[in-house]
Amino acid sequence: MSSQLTVAYERFEQLGNEALRLLPGLGIAIAVFVVFLVLARWTRTAVQHLNARRFQHNLVIVLGRMAQWGIILLGLLLAITIAFPSFTPANLISALGITGIAIGFAFKDIFENFLAGILILINEPFRIGDQIIFGAFEGTVEKIETRATMIRTYDGRLVVIPNAELFKGSFIVNTAFPSRRLEYDVTIGNGDDIAVAKEAMLGVLARLPGIEPAPAPDALVLGYAANGVTIRIRWWIKPPRRADALDIRDEVLCAVKAELTRNGIDLPYPTHQVLLHDQTEPADGNRLRQREGWPPQPDQPGK
Structure with missing residues (x-):
């Protein structure tokens, strides 16, 4: 029993020494990650400010967020390598490569809509406020998000269209030109x-x-x-x-x-003439003498 306690004590002591050895690196890693968080927020603001006049508002927001998360990811990788020297970015990339395939299959539609939304925001086939027709839906574009585009119909209803369908399909932009x-x-x-x-x-x-x-x-x-x-x-x-x-x-x-x-111009409409056969005529049944429709005249057969 005492030998087991001794082994456990030595193990805990070893873990404590290992933690103390990693503590300075962990502190530096946290400090580095905080710096990258601040830098990411500043980068997002800078990207949005630089592109505010070049692209529409939704695309500016998306570009700012992508730049921010890119800086945060870079800071996270750097902080991990500082805190755990034996762990390299190559290890993380190889691990993400395996899980990325599973995530890609699971979230295929989400990624497809996200990519289509980015392309719509960059190419700008329509903008917020444009009036478009897509399939059975027609209305004014209210919002363009990375997942879906929202249009407000003329009778006050909201239609949410996935960006992948909108990007791959055909639509009409009624307000694309000034006239x-x-x-x-x-x-x-x-x-x-x-x-x-x-x-x-x-x-x-x-x-x-x-x-x-x-x-x-x-x-x-x-x-x-x-x-x-x-x-x-x-x-x-x-x-x-x-x-x-x-x-x-x-x-x-x-x-x-x-x-x-x-001006005396007639506006006609389709009419139909109905002819009724007078079965009281003596010529009824005789196709050579029988007339269709009008009453018999004195000077015509069948009177």
Whole structure:
């Protein structure tokens, strides 16, 4: 029993001596790590300040945080090598290499969205405040994070779209350019004068405020149909936001209808003619004499 106590005492004494031997290095390592923490915070502020005018706000924040964590990681590796001289960064890298594969498989979607978010923030296909269409969703970009992009729909709902889907998919940016073209198809009667209808509609587009004079509005004949002639009117607006587009579209359609009516231009709609067979005629059943629809006339067979 006494021999076991002696062995235990010697073991504890050895551990104590080892701890005392590592204590100076541990103190220096802690001091070095604290210095790197301060340096990391200063680096984040400097990176954000230098890039504030070059990139959008979210990307500036991400770049600052990445620089900060890079400095912290470097300080941690240096502090570990100072505190434990036998432990080298190569040992840590080899250990991280094994666990990194497992982490990569487990968090594949997270890393993919993070990488896609960084690329979106760098390439800037759209910015906060832009109005975009992605699949069945349309709205204003409220926030671009490293994991997802958030848009606010026009009816006040929030849509969260993973950045990987947004980066790999196709989307429309309605506000990418300062102006935008709108169009509407108007059908006039087949007997109406096309030139008069065009002149009336272009006159309306030229008078309405909010329509850009250049490029000038135009009216194009698209084709003929049973119910009339289809003319497409096109005009440009600035800015290209949806609220402005809806307002000016309402003004255009109301004014065009009133002007066409004032000029005697018909606005037809599809109609169907139903012919009823009069089965009281003597010729009923005789396909050579039977007529479809109208009552028999005195000068026609079947009266």
